[in-house]
Amino acid sequence: MKNNNFIIGIGFALLATAFWSGNFVVSRGLSESIHPINLAFYRWLTATILFTPFAIKSVIKEWSIIKKQIPYLFMTAFLGVSAFNTLIYFAGRSTTAVNMSLIMLTFPIFILLISVLFFKEQIGLKKLLGIGVVLSGVISIVTQGQITKLLDLTLNAGDPLMFVAAFIFAIHSHLIKNKDKRMSIFTLQYTTFLIGLILLLPFHLWVSNHTQEAVFTLPIIGSILYVAVCASLISFLSWNKAIDKIGAVSAGMIYYLLPLFSGLVAFVLLGEKLHFYHLMSAILIISGILIINSKSKKVVQLLP
Numbered sequence: 366m367k368n369n370n371f372i373i374g375i376g377f378a379l380l381a382t383a384f385w386s387g388n389f390v391v392s393r394g395l396s397e398s399i400h401p402i403n404l405a406f407y408r409w410l411t412a413t414i415l416f417t418p419f420a421i422k423s424v425i426k427e428w429s430i431i432k433k434q435i436p437y438l439f440m441t442a443f444l445g446v447s448a449f450n451t452l453i454y455f456a457g458r459s460t461t462a463v464n465m466s467l468i469m470l471t472f473p474i475f476i477l478l479i480s481v482l483f484f485k486e487q488i489g490l491k492k493l494l495g496i497g498v499v500l501s502g503v504i505s506i507v508t509q510g511q512i513t514k515l516l517d518l519t520l521n522a523g524d525p526l527m528f529v530a531a532f533i534f535a536i537h538s539h540l541i542k543n544k545d546k547r548m549s550i551f552t553l554q555y556t557t558f559l560i561g562l563i564l565l566l567p568f569h570l571w572v573s574n575h576t577q578e579a580v581f582t583l584p585i586i587g588s589i590l591y592v593a594v595c596a597s598l599i600s601f602l603s604w605n606k607a608i609d610k611i612g613a614v615s616a617g618m619i620y621y622l623l624p625l626f627s628g629l630v631a632f633v634l635l636g637e638k639l640h641f642y643h644l645m646s647a648i649l650i651i652s653g654i655l656i657i658n659s660k661s662k663k664v665v666q667l668l669p
Contacts, residue, residue, distance in 0.1 A: 370610045373610055374606070374607045374609075374611030377607035377610065378620070379622065380599070380600070380603040381601070381604035383626045384596050384599055384600040386626035387592075387596060389469075391588045392404075392453050392454045392456070395454075395457075395588055398580075398582075398585055400572050401451055401454030401458065402451060402569055403578075404454050404589070405451040406562070406566070407589050407593075408597055409565065411590065412598045413555070413562050415594065416598055417555070420554070421555075427547070427548055427549065430545060431552065434544075434548065439560055441537060442560035444533050444540070445537035445557060445601070446558060446560070446564075447565050448530075449534050450530075453527070455526055457523065458523060459522035460524050460526075468524055470531075471528065472617065472620060475535035475536075479536065480614055492614075496618075497653070498649055498656060499618060499654060500653075502650035502653060505645055505646040510645065538608060541553070541613070542608050554601055558601075622650060622651075625646070625650065
């Protein structure tokens with residue numbers, strides 16, 4: 366049964382990561398076409414409307430639990446819905462997609478640090494080794510197999526926003542892990558979607574009154590539908606299910622596959638070439654994830 370939960374959890378984490386890889390493309394591609402807050406608002410409005418028929422029964426059934434968890438739900442919604450993705454869309458206006466994906470990969474490390482500092486979790490030797498292997502694969506992708514290229518990376522105005530976004534999502538992942546066990550994933554997700562949307566509403570109205578409204582062309586409509594259905598509804602449900610099955614740290618390590626998915630999308634849609642270093646990076650990242658999620662009896666206590 367535990368093995369089944371592990372496989373299912375890995376599958377859900379992979380699905381979420383695959384769909385999230387397209388979110389960076391959208392945020393960068395629409396950076397000049399629609400205001401970040403408006404893009405976030407329309408994203409969650411569409412996701413909430415589409416989710417309502419599927420979640421309303423569980424919300425009504427668990428209403429008594431929801432009322433007791435209002436502070437928790439507000440915090441989870443603010444971090445995971447209102448703040449996290451809005452920061453990504455703001456960052457997309459003033460940094461590159463490469464920098465965005467690179468910085469966002471720090472989020473599993475933030476999960477690990479939070480686990481150690483605040484939850485006193487112990488980190489196994491295999492997990493530490495796995496993290497090193499995964500990071501080697503990520504660096505290989507970023508530098509195209511040439512480590513000296515790290516010296517050429519520079520911070521843009523949007524890069525600090527991405528660091529904040531990564532830290533916020535790490536906190537959000539821990540909040541999801543510690544949800545009330547009586548609350549279903551559907552109820553948790555729908556209530557956070559709705560609350561996050563409500564929190565965005567006044568900012569959306571202010572921006573709409575002070576800036577020129579976007580022209581809803583087919584690319585913009587298609588992009589909103591993608592981030593609402595794939596990068597929001599399906600991804601968040603899958604990610605929360607993954608955390609529930611395998612934990613925030615293990616799920617966070619799967620997120621390191623993001624550059625691989627992004628590279629595949631670029632190859633299929635943009636015609637970009639794949640090189641040998643892509644294969645080596647894939648081997649390193651997948652090997653590191655397998656090491657991290659393997660069982661180990663030896664544990665290193667990083668804090669007293």
